Amino acid sequence: MSSSRTSSTRRTGASRASQPHTDVEEAGFLSLTPERSRVLVSVAARPAAFGLTAFAVLVLGTLLTSGSDLAGASGAVAASWLGAHQVPLVIGKTSLGLLPLLPTAFLVWLAGRECARAVEPDCTRADLGWIVGAAIGGPLLVTSVCLAVAEDASGVIALQPPNTLAAFAWVAALYLLAAVIGIAIRIRRLLFVLLRVPDWAVSGLYGAGRSVLRLLGCATAVVVVSFLAHVSRVDDTYQSAGNAVGVIGLTLLSLLYLPNLVVHTVGVLVGSSAQIGAASFGVFSVVGGPIPAFPLLAAVPTGPAAWWWLVLLLVPAAVGVLGGLDCARTSTDRITAPWATLSSAALAALALALAGAVAGGELGTFGRVGLDLPIFAAITFAWLAIPGYAGLVFARWFLVPVGVPPADYTDPYDDYDYDDEADYADEDDYYADSDHDGYLDDDYYDYRDDRALDYDRPELEGALDAELVDEPPAIETGAAHRGDTTADIVDAEVVETDLPDSDRVDGR
Template identity: 65%
Template structure:
């Protein structure tokens, strides 16, 4: 297999060499998000241990557990499995890593540059994870923390930061990404439509959680009875905030009609099964039941989100009634993203049992909502003759400033090359002055036909080489200062 060349998008010399400025940027990408996250974990764990009156013997183990929990690594504390971990710290880590990676992406970044960037984004967190695994192993004799599976720990940490880095790179170089993947127009429109659909549904679910929390405000006081003191109250509030994204994802399952499970308890738009739930303020938003008749009106939320998605597809694609490929792509991608969020947001919660959505039912119901109502929105867009504006055109308008920056960059490079060419011309002039005028050498030869030719034979036959005699070297006129007597 021939080696890859720069024309193929790979420059080995550029990959193996780094400028000091580029190395400094990569070092910041590797160290800054990791440092922020580690400092936050240390502060929170020390505050929790000091407020609870515990000794500091298990501080190192608590810090290691906090770092792993922030990356969704399942933990085993004593004989209790803790798989339901808060999503808010994980989201903040993704935002920190993505922000620094987006700043480090250059307009002319090659594949080698992007490879260095992804490697830097993974290097720092994986190094800290290795240290935390070793600390958890040593601290298992002091605190009731069992070391997690090594492969699972590295997989979760690497996956979280890889998603952050890849998302940042894709957001900064969407045009190059679409060009590289050579996606058709309907796939591009479906991708953008899926993103808008997921965001809209999560925003609506957040609004429902807030409204339900306010409606059941009278039950919040009961959840603080076990707090003990002001530090305990503050801890419960922070814990509720950390688990808010998990409850929002569960609410999405309720809104589409599949329901959500909290151990033995479950909640849906048509039925509520009672059972023990965690005594934290956030869980006051969970209705105690029974299900009210008007709850079915909440199905209008995913229907409205789907119709809006179909209208967007109608504006940004060439979908029609017999070929709604962008609409189906949007519904499928949105369903996949929500199912993955539901899997990450759920897990085991000790004695309470499994907290999760029902993935198969949730996937089928969500895809049905987005596909059917999205098709309705598409037909509305076609009936009202909505002008088509492709996603790439919208992308061009959105990134006009980026194009201007790229033009300025190449203008500066052309000016540099012109300056370099001028210096090279000056060097040629200096060289000509140093060497002096050229010396011309002429050969005056006469072919003598009467002389016997030299016969040369070889494998391909024989041929003759005529003799050239009476050759005379004629020197051009030289300046007087260059003549030497007798020569």
């Protein structure tokens, strides 16, 4: 196909996809079809209903098995909902800011999954606004009811009503994050194009996600090994349980707090320290102090730090090197411009610092539990950036030169799943949809062309430039005159690109 015809086709497709639908959006923002209304109700109600049901079952089961009355059941359910959304609670005179991460992560994942399912191939900005509003509005409504119930139950159980503004802020922030993540995963390729994100930033984002998962996985393995090494101390922590119900309760509570301990262990692995009140733990030193009698905390080391604990520092170094190798394979990073590698380290350090902030908090008389966040973020960035740069240099010298992607290279802009829970015939039908709300424009095609020219392909030198030209109707008339049965006549024009200047010789 000729370049003029290709450009014309691209402009036609882009203009068709980028036509503004202002009237449609304005009309659709205030009017919803019954089908879309049902989808939005699911987005707003399903995560909240599932969470409330789970908390009610746990609270009622605990009260019934322990022989307690059900007078404070509603207040306990409301407190469980607020605590699962990291809202600080005050029980009696004890402040509880250290709240379990597992239910929070599960509710955020559930809400993000519902938002991703609600995104359709022809979603407009108004539709996305409705999805975000539904994802936040439903949990906020449940939170307002829980706040009222907690205030009413404060006369029955020792629960002080939490701060209303803090409760609404935490719930809105968590579900906004869930909605953004769900929508971004669903239409991530289009968002990259719409926001004009450079290629190195996309590679850095994916590399940061892999580095965070690797560090969390290694920290989980360290927690399990340490717990098994100190399993003899678990019996002492169960002495205050009283009966089998108490043992089960402490075990479930330990599982809920396991992600908190894993995040704190990441801080220990990178060379920072985790503190529990006056006590602190790290690979360089251990400062003793009182810690809660909690089964999960049997994994916390005691005594002076051993010299071989320094071997744990190889874990973040190895993760950093692997991150540099990943960026070398998926980006055009050069040794003099490692933008993807540095952005990957920065994003991973930021994500882990936010996780560390949420995983810590006040724990009654013991004081603050958590990490020294500024030091933790700086050390994490250093461990991921410096060994990551070493991995990049090694890959550029020995594995993957600049501009030569490996055989298994996957373009990060081509990973959008068109068939996931949607009725997409094919990619052409997707772009041909006239209600696509202008996510694609001419810059997208120019950008893709520029990316295609970024890689040096010496094996294509000397290739023939073939041009297919549709013959004018006069040829078809002449062919019919001669009784030729050929319906389509295509003229192939072959030009040798390396020939010296001369008169053109074609196939006619």
